[in-house]
Amino acid sequence: MGGTAAGPVPDASHDFALWEKRVDALMVLCSGLGLFTVDGLRRVLEDMGPDAFASRSYYDRWIAAISQNLIEAGTFTTAELAERMAEVEARGQTYADAAAR
């Protein structure tokens, strides 16, 4: 990444969506609780390979890395996550609907 060739620096900006702020908050709080470290986050991000940096957004990558670290920490299992994600998805088509339980 550092030192490679790239195009112009994009000047577009966006307001952070609620879900993105929540991902950020989960990282700060979970690392503050000692469930994993920022190095753990980085390790999963690096393992994704360069394509993930092109095809996924910043907080897409972060929630994947947080989730992986929490599974490794034993906070929840892969099965529990899959089950809960299916439940969430069944609630509705929009973030607001899916987040309401």
Next chain:
Amino acid sequence: MPHDHHDHDHDGLSPSGHPYRPDQDTGLSYWQTMEIAVRELLIDKGVLTAARIAAQIEAMDARSPANGAAVVARYWTDPGFAAALLADGTTTVKEMGFDLGPMHLIALPNTDTLHNIIVCTLCSCYPRNLLGLPPDWYKSRAYRARTVREPRRVLAEFGVTLPEHVQVRVHDSTADMRYIVLPQRPAGTDGWDAARLATLVTRDSMIGTGLPKTAA
């Protein structure tokens, strides 16, 4: 169309090779679903509470470049503070109320012959407690890749053209080490107090991609 599913290849890439903005209101994405699920599991298992997550978001929203501007303005007006800030940035800003937690802060003073600029080539490390969340471009691949390779050209894109005799020094942030640029005090501000000076200090001037506003 922003990507709204997780198994795409490069169709989520913009023509310039950058990721699109994530979905906000155009349908539930796979990663949003994961965020909801992870958050609910953490709450259900008693690790976190919804109130604690909300409070964290509120605290994050409250941080803005005004914090950093207050530090810079005091650096310009209070010689004792300036010396302390340069000697030990972490402790000095903490005493001003900006606790960086376990991270360290190094303040980088610009001079007539030196211009500092910060980047995080790895990801997005940024002095959040002083500047709030990083702007999108700071996290972009282009900024992270090119700032260490051709900083003057990147600066030019931001409208900052420096004379050849001014050295450009690039600082690569890490998870533990954060930087803030201390821009030079604008001319024509003699006698201004810190509060008035702070209005000239822009976010980008503390990243190094900009200069402070001039005295009007």
